[in-house]
Amino acid sequence: MSHATVSRAAATPVWRAIADALRADLSEGRYSPGDKLPTEAELAERFGVNRHTVRRGIGKLVEEGLLRSRRGAGVFVAATPTDYPIGARVRFHQNLLAAGRRPEKRVLHSTRRAATKGEAEALEVAQGAEILVHFGLSLADAQPIALFESLFPLGRLPGIAAALEELISVTAALKAVGVADYTRASTRLTAVRADATQALHLHLQEGDPLLRATGVNVDGQGRPVEYGRTWFAGDRVTLTLDQDAYS
Incomplete structure (x- = not known):
């Protein structure tokens, strides 16, 4: 038939x-x-x-x-939404593997530029300090689920650009430049609408709902090592609050 x-x-x-x-x-x-x-x-x-x-x-x-x-x-x-825990330790690959999904990241572009006032405050560096902007696409089982933008303070993390180019994984790259562990210091969730570019990358329609997560990761001494923004496709990801968020 x-x-x-x-x-x-x-x-x-x-x-x-x-x-x-x-x-x-x-x-x-x-x-x-x-x-x-x-x-x-x-x-x-x-x-x-x-x-x-x-x-x-x-x-x-x-x-x-x-x-x-x-x-x-x-x-x-239709795909079953992927559970994605948000807590003290947010790890893309571990989260998706735990959900039974195959994780993949594609870097769309990476560039150096001066930090804006808000970015400098989040990273605790001087306004205009050089940062690395790492932008790309996160996928689960080959389906795009989110766009990510990670900002790193180059003065605090020399070698991070080369490490990310080689390793792609943020956790592995940070470890390669001496950050053995890091935790999420803060997370803000905001409902937004997909613009034309985001819709194109995520295979959505312009105006479809996205959930934007903005967070700062810090090293063992409490120094910011990453300021990240992630735009999740609203119908493909269920964000859950991890118990460790309360610890």
């Missing part, structure tokens, strides 16, 4: 037969959570029907919560 042309003479309405065929594809593992479905035109060709009929079949699975439609991006298999 899932690969054959749907007969217009069938007793079952054609759009419902298409929904059943796509549902079977999902149950058989043909598509994984986060995968993008073929276009309406491709599905119309597969089933031998018009795009309106395909759209109605897809709409049924959207109603059931099996698919998500994002205007301008396409139709995607």
Whole structure:
């Protein structure tokens, strides 16, 4: 059924037969959570029907919560939100592995510049001090779940740029430059809307809800080593408060 042309003479309405065929594809593992479905035109060709009929079949699975439609991006298999603990020790790779997901980070760009007043205050450096801005994409099971921007004080962390380029992991890079451990000193959560660039990277629609987490990580002496901002896709991540946040 899932690969054959749907007969217009069938007793079952054609759009419902298409929904059943796509549902079977999902149950058989043909598509994984986060995968993008073929276009309406491709599905119309597969089933031998018009795009309106395909759209109605897809709409049924959207109603059931099996698919998500994002205007301008396409139709995607709905993914179960990833639990992401926020506490004294926020570790991207450990958090996702604990949730049974495969973590991945992609660095989009890294640059040096002068710290703004707010950044300098967060990092406890002089305004205009040189910082490293590390920007990229976080993924779970190859699905983008967040954009991150990490700021590091270069005067306090010489060699951090080279370490991040080689290791990607913030924890590993900090350890390579002498920061054996670090903890989260503060976290602020704010609901925001995705701008056009964020929507493009996260495969969302402009204006979709994001949850922005802003935090400062400190070393064992309480000195800030990272000022970070992360924009989580609202429908893909469930932020949870770790017990260690109270300790």
